[in-house]
Amino acid sequence: MQFAPFVVQAFQVGTVVIFAPGVSGFIAKVEARLQGRRGPRVLQPYYDLAKLFGKESLAPHGASAGFLIAPIVAFACYLTVPLLIPVLTTYGLPLGTMGDILGGSLILALAAFAVAVAAADTGAPYTQMGSSRTTTFSALTEPVMLFVIFTVGFLTGTDLPYKMASTVTSSASQVLRPAHLLATAALFMVILVETSRIPVEGHSSTNEFGMIEHARTLEHSGPYAALLAWGSAMKQMILYILLINLFVAPWGLATSGRPLPILIAVVTLVLKCCAVGCLVTVIDNSFSKLRLFKITEFVAAAFLVSVLAVLTIYLGGG
């Protein structure tokens, strides 16, 4: 039996939708264990989502329709990106070529834009602060992502993410070459910023002044808040998948549409995401949060690393 490519593509989206809250729950559990707490259940994010979907939703006085549309737009964006990146398969799927790696980043940026506009629309001070901070820092991480994408372009000769996975698995020297390692490091630093982790933002902090991304969603409630929470879990998993299946470990992916390889791909993917989550948690517990104005230096370091990646490959041929 062989699944049709469209079905496999639906599985890609389904994997991210279903397992993203679970990965978040696992990370929260590991984090708590490392801090000597028992921590919430791994399935807690699913219960939280169920609870939020059952609640009524309120909008601030004077907020426009954009405030309520934004969570749906963001969620739709996060549903689209798994179509473009290699989540489960090494071979290209039908809709995989409708956007390249730049297109994927553009859709992620659109989601961030929608949420930022909705946050600015509320008129509440904390959400507006979060919106402006997030936009500022994503403007800084954007060039880093661009240079990582340039490096991918030089490594593969294309801008399709599928090609990157097969290039990395082709030989050991592809893994060891400095451009690949530097781009991986830069992408990982960007992921720490984008998933609002230490050293950029305290993940479970409730202090509004320290918030960057989390402050944006303070005014949403009910199903809209659920969509945003689910969306941010999906965004985290999508970024982890980009790191894993493009750079670090594109092994275990299905080479055909048969059920068993697909199942193995799903299981290994979730395990790999949990492994990245463990690494992020260790960093979370070993460093302190940077002061707001020091975050630019952290991003500047990522920028330096990504520029060096392009320099070594473009000028040095390494």
Place this chain on the structure above:
Amino acid sequence: MQVVAPSAVNAVASTIAILVLLVEFGMLRAGLLRSQVRLYAVQSLIASLLAAFLGVVHQEFELFILAGLSIALKTVVVPLVVLRLVRQSGTAVTVSGSLKPAGAALIALCVAAFSFFAVGRSGLKVDGLSPTVLGSAVAIIAVAFVLMVVRSDVVSQAVGFFSLENGVSVASLVVAAGMPLILEVAFLFDLLVAVVVFGVLMRVHHDQHDTLSTARLTDLRG
């Protein structure tokens, strides 16, 4: 445009060279004199690892002796001596410079880009190695110069000079890995002379001005 992957040996050698360069950038960022000296120790360790790695590749026992000697001298002795001098002076613990770290890093990045570009264009070929390795060695030297230019305290300038020697040793390792041991060791002892000279300089300067900053030296008066 796809850039074809180099051999695995080449890839590892360039990665080690790039790591040395990254530590050099870290020195530009470091705010404490102590952390700068520690970064120098780490950098020397990585540069020595390159010697050991090339020793494995070329089957040269002399390179292992060189690696051992340079770890002993550059990761242990020199940092200890410099840290002792800093502690004895007891005046300044932070570096002083004319630029903020971000500006200095930006200049250093441009200088590093120029180094890669210059080596790539010069057509210098090392057997079996891509221009990345030599390019990063030149970039290390250039960034060390930037460090010495933008910093205005004796310790940073001394550490900048020592790390410049690390760049030279990376370059000599990749260009002439089979160089007679006596020449390589001569480089190391050159470094020791530099340590003594900088040590005396730091002591005299500190005794006369009660500071490690070089700002006073522009006065042209004793």
